[in-house]
Amino acid sequence: MEIIGIVGGVGPYAGLDLARNIFNETIAGKDQDHLPVTIMSIPEKIEDRTEFLLGNTTTNPAYAVSKIILQLENAGCTVIGIPCNTMHSSEIFNVIQAELKKAGSQIRLINMIDEVILFISHFYPEINKIAVLSTTGTHKTGVYYNKLKAAGFDPIIHSDELQEEIHKAVYDEQFGIKAYSKNPSKKAKNILVNGISSFKELGAEGVILGCTEIPYALPYKFLQHIPLLNPTQILGRSLIYHSYPEKLVKKL
Amino acid sequence: MEIIGIVGGVGPYAGLDLARNIFNETIAGKDQDHLPVTIMSIPEKIEDRTEFLLGNTTTNPAYAVSKIILQLENAGCTVIGIPCNTMHSSEIFNVIQAELKKAGSQIRLINMIDEVILFISHFYPEINKIAVLSTTGTHKTGVYYNKLKAAGFDPIIHSDELQEEIHKAVYDEQFGIKAYSKNPSKKAKNILVNGISSFKELGAEGVILGCTEIPYALPYKFLQHIPLLNPTQILGRSLIYHSYPEKLVKKL
Numbered sequence: 001m002e003i004i005g006i007v008g009g010v011g012p013y014a015g016l017d018l019a020r021n022i023f024n025e026t027i028a029g030k031d032q033d034h035l036p037v038t039i040m041s042i043p044e045k046i047e048d049r050t051e052f053l054l055g056n057t058t059t060n061p062a063y064a065v066s067k068i069i070l071q072l073e074n075a076g077c078t079v080i081g082i083p084c085n086t087m088h089s090s091e092i093f094n095v096i097q098a099e100l101k102k103a104g105s106q107i108r109l110i111n112m113i114d115e116v117i118l119f120i121s122h123f124y125p126e127i128n129k130i131a132v133l134s135t136t137g138t139h140k141t142g143v144y145y146n147k148l149k150a151a152g153f154d155p156i157i158h159s160d161e162l163q164e165e166i167h168k169a170v171y172d173e174q175f176g177i178k179a180y181s182k183n184p185s186k187k188a189k190n191i192l193v194n195g196i197s198s199f200k201e202l203g204a205e206g207v208i209l210g211c212t213e214i215p216y217a218l219p220y221k222f223l224q225h226i227p228l229l230n231p232t233q234i235l236g237r238s239l240i241y242h243s244y245p246e247k248l249v250k251k252l
Numbered sequence: 253m254e255i256i257g258i259v260g261g262v263g264p265y266a267g268l269d270l271a272r273n274i275f276n277e278t279i280a281g282k283d284q285d286h287l288p289v290t291i292m293s294i295p296e297k298i299e300d301r302t303e304f305l306l307g308n309t310t311t312n313p314a315y316a317v318s319k320i321i322l323q324l325e326n327a328g329c330t331v332i333g334i335p336c337n338t339m340h341s342s343e344i345f346n347v348i349q350a351e352l353k354k355a356g357s358q359i360r361l362i363n364m365i366d367e368v369i370l371f372i373s374h375f376y377p378e379i380n381k382i383a384v385l386s387t388t389g390t391h392k393t394g395v396y397y398n399k400l401k402a403a404g405f406d407p408i409i410h411s412d413e414l415q416e417e418i419h420k421a422v423y424d425e426q427f428g429i430k431a432y433s434k435n436p437s438k439k440a441k442n443i444l445v446n447g448i449s450s451f452k453e454l455g456a457e458g459v460i461l462g463c464t465e466i467p468y469a470l471p472y473k474f475l476q477h478i479p480l481l482n483p484t485q486i487l488g489r490s491l492i493y494h495s496y497p498e499k500l501v502k503k504l
Contacts, residue, residue, distance in 0.1 A: 003294070008289070009283060009286065009288075010283065011283040011286075012271075012275050012283060012286040012289075013272070013275060015271075016268045016271055016272055016275075019264075019267075019268055019291070019293070020265070020268055023264050023265060023268075024434060029425065029431065030300075030430065031261060031262065031263040031264060031295045031298070031300070031430070032295050032296050032298070032300070033295075033296075034261065034263075034264040034293070034295045034296075036261075036293065036294045036295075036296065037260070037264075037291075037293045038290070038291065038292050038293070038294075039260075039271070039289075039290065039291040039293075040290050040327075041271070041286070041288065041289045041290070041291075042255070042288045042290075043283045043284050043285075043286045043288075044284055044285075044286075044288065046283070046284070048282075048283070048284070071327060071328075074327070075292075075323060075326070075327045076323075173281065178282065178283070179281065182276060
């Protein structure tokens with residue numbers, strides 16, 4: 001039996017959002033038709049990933065995350081998703097993979113970034129120039145940039161000033177989305193919308209919402225006629241595809 | 253270390269909704285401040301509880317649920333919530349408790365119904381006449397009725413015709429909330445709002461939203477000046493109280 005495992009807690013609401021996306025994208029008419037999903041949301045022990053990538057702490061969150069994945073495997077999970085873009089930077093994700101290998105894990109860990117790029121290739125073949133709204137950790141380590149390049153896309157480069165603003169829209173303790181997930185502030189929304197305008201001026205044809213908190217503030221499929229790509233939704237679909245492909249809703 | 257365990261899948265969205273309520277009711281400024289929560293959503297093996305209570309199937313869902321609770325305990329959980337009112341009917345809940353005891357479980361299983369009644373006693377001491385919007389399974393087995401009586405409240409009795417309508421608002425495959433959790437139908441909402449009007453005519457001073465799907469259609473604290481009591485929110489608060497009481501948001 002396949003069970004989908006979710007590494008929750010990064011952040012806590014993102015774990016639930018991934019599960020909700022799985023349920024939304026499943027062909028189901030009643031409770032019993034839904035897929036088996038286990039979420040472990042143990043945020044206390046997972047160091048902030050942007051702080052690690054910026055060198056402000058030396059503890060790689062990969063160790064705590066790989067322990068959670070092994071616990072999920074122990075609880076019967078066969079396929080895993082981590083709904084956090086920053087966790088997919090190679091300095092973290094490669095260490096998670098190495099730790100799992102060392103422990104003899106058989107689990108299939110899905111790479112959200114690869115799934116997003118594959119999704120764009122399938123569903124938006126006409127798109128070439130792609131921008132990414134993300135935290136500074138995801139940005140500085142080129143999580144999307146390198147893989148977009150490798151897949152033949154033309155990733156948009158934006159200024160450090162704009163990046164700093166976008167990061168604040170997520171993390172600022174006064175107005176950031178993380179502080180007000182229930183009800184994102186007008187200020188955070190405006191920064192993100194202005195970011196998309198700037199991306200458009202730079203030629204962007206698609207924008208990846210490259211932090212799992214951003215769709216709470218921008219719950220749209222299009223903005224300024226540009227498709228907004230939601231990695232949590234795409235990862236949800238991929239987890240279904242990799243466990244119960246016959247249950248995946250075909251139409252987007 | 254305390255870990256909160258959630259029996260998900262009954263229904264799948266209710267499991268997420270309970271976790272969201274826990275996060276919303278926790279004093280937290282960043283990801284790491286949030287409480288450890290594990291959700292197992294394995295709906296396939298859990299028989300429909302109303303069908304069992306109405307005698308349409310002989311498989312008591314208590315056996316599948318107690319197995320999931322033991323798996324949660326095995327994964328480190330110390331306190332458990334089941335976000336489904338119907339599962340709390342004595343024909344099911346007592347069997348879950350007996351199965352856990354038989355297996356030597358040490359876990360603390362919180363009874364959502366008891367917590368709701370305790371909550372009303374604390375926060376609405378002036379209320380006496382209470383009505384319950386619920387499925388027919390919850391209604392027929394007197395899940396709330398008996399405990400409200402025992403606690404000195406005056407539970408409102410409504411007609412079978414009205415009950416049938418309310419059940420349809422949840423379960424109908426054409427317009428019920430279960431079929432359209434993402435976007436409850438106008439028809440389902442109207443049935444529930446009319447139900448509350450009828451309850452008010454019968455003297456109700458408070459209404460328990462006694463099915464975890466109902467708050468998706470009625471996300472209000474008051475309707476027609478009557479407080480709506482949301483058991484998922486109350487259970488979320490109780491699970492925090494029974495694990496990390498210092499982290500519970502005090503103001504409602």
